[in-house]
Amino acid sequence: MSPRPTPPDVDRVAAGIAAVAARRARAAVKNAVATRERTALDVAETGWAEPESAEASLRVRELLGSIPSLGPTRTARILDELSISDKKRVGGLGVRQRVVLRDYLQARAGGRPARLTVLAGPTAVGKGTVSTYIRENYPDVSLSVSATTRKPRPGEVDGVHYYFVSDAEFDRMIAENEMLEWAIVHNSYRYGTPRGPIDAALAEGKRVLLEIDLQGARSVRAVMPEALLVFLLPPTWAELVRRLTGRGTEDAAEQQRRLETARVELAAQDEFDAKVVNTEVSEAAREVVELMAVPGA
Ligand SMILES: Nc1nc2c(ncn2[C@@H]2O[C@H](COP(=O)(O)OP(=O)(O)O)[C@@H](O)[C@H]2O)c(=O)[nH]1
Numbered sequence: 655m656s657p658r659p660t661p662p663d664v665d666r667v668a669a670g671i672a673a674v675a676a677r678r679a680r681a682a683v684k685n686a687v688a689t690r691e692r693t694a695l696d697v698a699e700t701g702w703a704e705p706e707s708a709e710a711s712l713r714v715r716e717l718l719g720s721i722p723s724l725g726p727t728r729t730a731r732i733l734d735e736l737s738i739s740d741k742k743r744v745g746g747l748g749v750r751q752r753v754v755l756r757d758y759l760q761a762r763a764g765g766r767p768a769r770l771t772v773l774a775g776p777t778a779v780g781k782g783t784v785s786t787y788i789r790e791n792y793p794d795v796s797l798s799v800s801a802t803t804r805k806p807r808p809g810e811v812d813g814v815h816y817y818f819v820s821d822a823e824f825d826r827m828i829a830e831n832e833m834l835e836w837a838i839v840h841n842s843y844r845y846g847t848p849r850g851p852i853d854a855a856l857a858e859g860k861r862v863l864l865e866i867d868l869q870g871a872r873s874v875r876a877v878m879p880e881a882l883l884v885f886l887l888p889p890t891w892a893e894l895v896r897r898l899t900g901r902g903t904e905d906a907a908e909q910q911r912r913l914e915t916a917r918v919e920l921a922a923q924d925e926f927d928a929k930v931v932n933t934e935v936s937e938a939a940r941e942v943v944e945l946m947a948v949p950g951a
């Protein structure tokens with residue numbers, strides 16, 4: 655008797671069907687998990703926007719516990735990593751805690767965490783000094799290089815401190831939608847943030863810092879509400895005056911004009927998500943970078 659022919663095709667088809675079913679099941683589970691995490695993020699954001707809501711009174715522990723893959727032990731560990739107390743309610747989180755929790759949930763849901771931070775503050779508070787310190791000491795933070803129509807000062811390098819461009823080139827960049835935002839600063843020159851390098855850095859998962867003026871910070875908030883806005887403060891008004899006059903880059907009339915603008919700018923500090931006092935440069939830089947930190951990234 656000849657051996658019964660084995661039906662290899664049937665086996666192969668069955669194995670194929672099983673593989674497809676397994677793949678679909680895995681995708682369905684992944685989607686469901688991502689949806690739950692998305693929901694957790696929405697709940698958190700509602701709690702932050704509406705302090706009286708039920709969402710705001712939810713404990714962060716309960717929020718994380720709503721994610722199917724997080725049991726009590728992992729939830730406790732995550733709270734510890736994010737430096738959020740076990741008792742903390744969603745509405746009671748500080749700015750830094752909100753940032754780390756939002757980034758954590760976004761990262762789990764597969765979204766792009768908000769890593770764009772704007773550093774603004776009054777003239778001569780030390781924005782440039784703190785940004786330079788960050789550029790030199792925190793190489794994993796990308797500093798956006800702005801374009802400007804003002805002329806370079808001694809020691810300034812094109813492409814490092816600014817892209818020094820002509821009025822015509824600045825016009826072209828605006829016309830071709832290459833600017834994320836731009837403004838006329840101190841009533842004189844135009845400054846703008848080129849959009850391309852920021853999109854590229856964010857797509858690579860990098861954290862990006864923009865050192866721009868108050869108008870620029872407001873424009874970024876309008877187009878990228880997820881950006882973190884940090885306001886740099888002087889230790890005292892007298893120290894701000896000392897820094898402006900000590901820098902010696904403006905004549906007396908210009909210094910007076912900038913100090914008037916500084917008073918108006920200081921009044922806008924409450925629009926910002928966080929404030930950092932620039933008493934000591936390295937300390938202020940560390941605080942800014944810590945606000946940008948993304949756990950586990
Ligand atoms: N809106 C906006 N402001 C910028 C940009 N780049 C720099 N600035 C601001 O322009 C102002 C002038 O900067 P700068 O020419 O270095 O002079 P400084 O204020 O005397 O240090 C500062 O307040 C910066 O924060 C930008 O891309 N957009």
Ligand SMILES: Nc1ncnc2c1ncn2[C@@H]1O[C@H](COP(=O)(O)OP(=O)(O)O)[C@@H](O)[C@H]1O
Nearest residue numbers: 777778779780781782783897901932933934935
């Ligand atoms: N923490 C600080 N302590 C003392 N001087 C500072 C500090 N930060 C900045 N400066 C000085 O203050 C002046 C203004 O700083 P700068 O970075 O040019 O300000 P901005 O970019 O905000 O206009 C500079 O002379 C700088 O060296």
